[in-house]
Amino acid sequence: MPGEFALIDRIRDRAGRRDDVVRGIGDDAAVLALPAGHELVVTCDTLVAGVHFPEETLPADIGYKALAVNLSDLAAMAAAPAWCTLAMTLPDSDDAWLDDFLDGFLALADEHGVSLVGGDTTAGPLTITVTAHGLVPAGQALLRSSARAGEDIWVTGTLGDAAGALAQWRQRGPASAKLRYRLDRPTPRVQAGVALRGLASAGIDVSDGLAADLGHVLAASGVGARVDLGRLPCSRTLADHFEENRRWELQLGGGDDYEICFTAPAANALAIEQAMAALDLPATVVGQLEAEPGLRLLTPEGGAWSPPATGYQHFQGGHA
Ligand SMILES: [Mg+2]
Known part of the structure; x- marks a missing residue:
């Protein structure tokens, strides 16, 4: 050295x-x-x-x-x-x-x-x-505490690829190079964050899994949420490697996505879509904020779904 x-x-x-x-x-x-x-x-x-x-x-x-x-x-x-x-x-x-x-x-x-x-x-x-x-x-930083009931919950990009790569790595079996790339080389959504000034009401990056990170926004803002699992944005590669239930688990609890989860009034939806399209970055509404506290996860059939774990477990299992 x-x-x-x-x-x-x-x-x-x-x-x-x-x-x-x-x-x-x-x-x-x-x-x-x-x-x-x-x-x-x-x-x-x-x-x-x-x-x-x-x-x-x-x-x-x-x-x-x-x-x-x-x-x-x-x-x-x-x-x-x-x-x-x-x-x-x-x-x-x-x-x-x-x-x-x-x-x-x-x-x-x-x-x-x-x-x-x-x-x-x-x-x-x-x-x-x-x-x-x-x-x-001054005054334009996007905080966790300013989300309001009735607003849309958005996510940039896709969720679960990095968690999928970690799951494959743990099993020491076949591994997708595409998923591993998303784990090793996450894209920080810098331009998206700047473009959301004045459009989004609250935001957080998805580092510990959507359920945990959205949970921080809900707690800070004093609201609850409904998330529709069928709307969680998923890469084709993740869908090729994991079946639906396992995918939801990776997308909600896996972490390391480094996408932005943000909230916004429905009236801003078109402007947000246009801003994200200009960046060539997909952004998806995955649910709505509700006055009732807590996070409700709904399957495409409308049933309640509980993840086995919320929050990113570091891959040695020592931290949550
Ligand atoms: Mg963060």
Whole structure:
């Protein structure tokens, strides 16, 4: 493993730099220029090898996902990502591992115009912590607490692919490369989050499974919901690999989707459809908010359905 200073130089040489970075990597702290009329939105997520991703995950995929999960949180708040910091705890890794990790991390950072402005490195079991900073016009952040009974519940993209990949990985049987790609390379819905400003009433990213994450919105907003299982958006690949009941289980309780679940008045449905179509991103109404607390899951026949578990179980089963 290179010395800490050599490692920091290596990262600094490759990190892009926005005009609003007054001081980036190389000082005791970064200095960033905030645009007038905006609020700073900050999020932090840690990935631990063996807990949040299988140990054999490629370093470029780890780098990509470490940033992607943070950009997903900013997207759910309708914030445009701007800057990030990276704290790495690394076992005895080599330059090639770090270069591969940075390939994945910085490719996604560049795609979204995000500057890496600082961080920290220590030796130990592989753990990656990213803090991401985004900008939103004052007062326009999408919160969990502003959903209202009667509104539609929407989901971007499709649900369950990543959970399907984890299920296949656990069984050590045949695995779909398409599903595995969705687990390793989730697409943070950054443009969708920004496009939902003024259209959505509340939002959250689907990291722990739709049932758990929608549950956070319901609790914060003091409402309940009905979700129609037959309307849950599902990729063809997931449908090819899992039968309906197992699919619902993966879609509701699996997690790692990094889609946005948001709520909106029915009057905004057309504008939302047009905004998502402009981004070439499907968005689907999966249910309605109701005054009665709790989450009711209905089969296409109208019967009540209970998932075996709600909330993402990390793949070693240690966390919920
Ligand atoms: Mg989140």
